[in-house]
Amino acid sequence: MITTAAPDFAAQFPNGGRLIGLDVGTKTIGVATCDRNWSFATPDTTIIRKKFSADLETLKSALTAHAVIGLVVGLPLNMDGSDSPRTQSTRAFARNLLPLGLPILLWDERWSTAAVERAMIAADVSRAKRAERIDSAAAAFILQGAIDAMTRA
Template identity: 65%
Template sequence: MIAANAAEFAAALPDGGRLAGLDAGTKTIGLATCDTGWSFASPHSTIARSKFTVDLALLRRFIAAENIRGLVLGLPLNLDGTDSPRTQSVRQLAKNLGVLGLPLLLWDERWSTQAVERAMIAEDLSRKTRSERVDRLAAAYILQGAIDALTRPALL
């Protein structure tokens, strides 16, 4: 089920368990998890994209191993809030992930990759290291935004 907003997503979540953040690119899917109290997001890993069935099998394994109860998928929008060229493919991925039977929230990911890139540059990480980490760190950035909205709605 794809939730229309954070409140609907929260209502659909079962008690207990963790959330996962996903940053879906054309070549990789960055993964992040949060603690059971939904306080902080942590980068987890990256899946190199292949056929959807292969990606799905890897996601199922991740979901089972990490006790994931809901998914937050980054939605790439233009700066003005309109759909970007990649928005439709991410919406289709969200529909396809429905087979997992988990509540799913599409979360605005504007500036996530740029924010993560800036932080890694400030830490003086090499270009190679940045490229290896950017997707999972962006997934954590996306997930943190969602859990902040879920646990502290007055911030929005």
């Protein structure tokens, strides 16, 4: 099941559980996890994209290691909320994850990378370290936004 409605997604997990957040790019996939109570999201890793089958195997390892019950995938909408070619690519990526059998929430990721980069600059993180960590940190920003919306409902 793929949804864009956080309350519908959250309703599937009355007892909480670990979620993974994904920031899907053309070259990398940022990965973040959250705690079982949906209090906070933490950057995890960055997957260097290859073929989808290789990306999926790497992702399956992370899902198993963290005992994940659902996925939050960042949806790159245009500023006016309309779809872009990247949006369509991300939707296709999410559809390709359906065989995993986990519910998927598509979450608006507008400004996520920019917000994370500004925070890293303010924290005086070097350019090299920012490049290394930006994708997983953006995934954590996306996941945190989704879990905040689900726990407010």
